[in-house]
Amino acid sequence: MLKKFLALVLFVLLPAAVFAASAPNIKGQYTAVPGKEFKYDGKTVEVIEFLSFYCGSCYEFEKSIPVIKGNFPKKLKWKLAPVYWGNGSSKPGEAYFLAEEAGKGEQMKKALFKAHFVDKKDIGDIAVLESIGAQIGMGFDFSVKLRNGAKAAEARRALDMAREYQIEETPTLIIAGNIATNPHAAGHDMNEFKNNVMSILRSIIKK
Template sequence: MLKHLVLAFAMVALAPFAAQADDYKEGEHYDLISPPIRTESGDKVEVVEFFWYGCGHCYNFEPLIGQWKKGLGEDVAFVGSPAVWNKPMELHAKAYYTAEVLGVLDTMHPVLFQAMNVDRKRLQSDKEIKELFTANGVSGEDFDKAYGSFGVNSQVRQANSRARAAKITGTPEMMVAGKYRISTRKAGSQADMLKIADFLIEKERAAGGAAE
């Protein structure tokens, strides 16, 4: 009897999600990426956020996605991927991966967003970016070593290739499992982008795309 009650409760709890999930349609609310892109997160469902530090929409998205990431299961891997459409954006992508290599991404990620969107700094030179890092506790020597490294430059090239393969047209956009692209334009809002991402993560789980 208890088993039946638990099952009934679970069905009721999932009913709103199921009804909502039925509303999300390929081509209408999200796009299929063809051919799919190889992911780098093993048997986890990989979720990629394409962003740019100078994008006001990305800046506004950060608090939402920061909170959303806290609720992701252990079978989901979140990957930040800076967009690279021109030389200044390449410098900003190098700043992201430099912060990651130095283990200061949690500090520098919001600092870089604030510098460009609140403080109105353009960050169009290596010198400006270095000054931002050193002002936040990173030694100039450590910055130079990471910023000019083969590893960081390689990651920037990979980010550029990833965005091109996903055919992103703006930022922020998201990709799930290398198969689905979510844009604000089709999702309707940034909050709905995350709801659709949740739906697609569940879709991958149901298809056996991630370890439970």
């Protein structure tokens, strides 16, 4: 009986293991991340978006994301990993993580981009971030946690992940565990980048 049970377990798990180990024939422009495995359970594809709230290309790519998600309803698990370069601050990323925890991540993301690119505000300034938090309905504890660095470790982990995945520019997407693509692959044409991302996803999901 035990042998039959183990055989049944192996029969159920083997297809998933094979899927995780071997990538399908992927179309589009991308690089395979060294040391990382392709992962797809046949249901949803994980997409990690490395972005900076100071990044113009990230801001421009923002309008493409609903289009991409709309083409693959309930098929994508989209995560953000906010990073910063040079003289940027970790505080916008910390503000995002606090908002995400409160179920307001998307609102904070849009508000941060608007504050920096439209309103020309310093999103590294705590007072500016507190004002943004108030606008999207974050409570008083948002300011306390932001000033106390409650999400500083999470912001550092995002930077560590960027190094781990060898991220050199933003936005960069890591798709299905080890497929990396960024606007450089599309000549920095953001519409072509969107199309490239969808080509990669179609190759995986077989839509």
